[in-house]
Amino acid sequence: MNSGHIETKVIHAGEPEPRIMGAVNMSIFQSAMFEYAGETSYHDLKYIRLNNTPNQAALSAKLSALENAEAALVTSSGMAAITTTLLSILTPGGHLLAQNCLYGGTHDFVTRDLDQLGMAYDFIDANQPDTWERKLRANTRAIYVETMTNPLLEVADHKAVVQFAKTHGLISLIDNTFATPVNFRPPEFGYDISLHSCTKYLNGHSDIVAGAIIGKASHIENVKHHLDHLGGSLDPHACYLLHRGMKTLAVRVRFQNESALKIAKFLNDHDAVEKVNYPGLESHPQHARAAELFEGFGGMLSFEVRGDARAAEKFLKSTKLPVIAPSLGGVETLLTLPAQTSHAGMSPKDRNALGITDGLIRMSVRIENTEDIVNDLNTALQQI
Ligand code: PLP
8 A cells, every 4th residue: 555645654554465364453573583485685584683574574665655765674763774874875985965954963973983984074055056066076975964954944955955966976865854754755856865763753752763764776775785784673662663653643743733833933923032943934044945845844943032041941941841851753842952962962163153052942842732832832931
């Protein structure tokens, strides 16, 4: 069942046919290995690390269907998806063009680990396509961006990224965690590989860490062989939780889109708020692009309250409903200061250069009643 709307696919795509012993729900196959059935390649032996056991296979098929892609892999974390993909594509001697504002873990891997592994990188401003060509090298293999940047919610020039990759024979990579397949499906726009931290929206319940690699079959096959060796495979029990969580992805994300837009508008109109970053606001510099490319603007926003970082901390302490915690994409609203959490690995100088101030607050809007959250934020804003 690979056709139909995304609300239908999250339920039916990738489900075993016929149902195993009639089971309506995909059960947990907690078996490390399976009987030898004449496989001729090491990579086809049924073994959890080889990413082909029943729970992994069902999830891979579902993930691939959600983005209308050819193939997918599920991994033990978002970082396992990102690092395994980069290592598979760059190989020693390779060079990467990467967006200058990245999730902190990806930024740290690119800036601290690639060099040791014999790989190089250059950062690009993903909104200035005319500056990319001068960063190209003979050994450039890939271009890497995020659908919306964490935590500033900038929207890259995605059409230009895909075109640039095609023109120069590069593999185009995108971290689509923030948008989810509900709001944006990179393979439909020509991206070669889409990456996810399934820890976030795809699972949606803040109880596992997982990742996904989705894209063209030839690329996925190459990455799978490296994943089989590097070992970042997802355990069947975590697969089961992810599978279960994904079934409500579409309803959760659509609600979060609506709720986040209302909250962004409320914050934007509030006297105690200095600045709001949300692509759904008309004041956002890439609002027109986001409206053209995305089916929804997502559940993530960031903002600065008037005053310094202490005012931001006071505001956080004064809220009652949101949990003050890193991560995102589950059912409870979260607030965090990226300078202290997701982007703590970056130097203050690098953070400030990008606009990630010490007082920048990131909000992951979840599925509580929107009015209750707005009232709580309003009360907290009056305390600063
Ligand atoms: N990509 C983005 C945009 C993220 O926000 C995160 C984690 O916060 C990751 C990747 C890494 O995912 P994981 O924590 O599942 O390894």
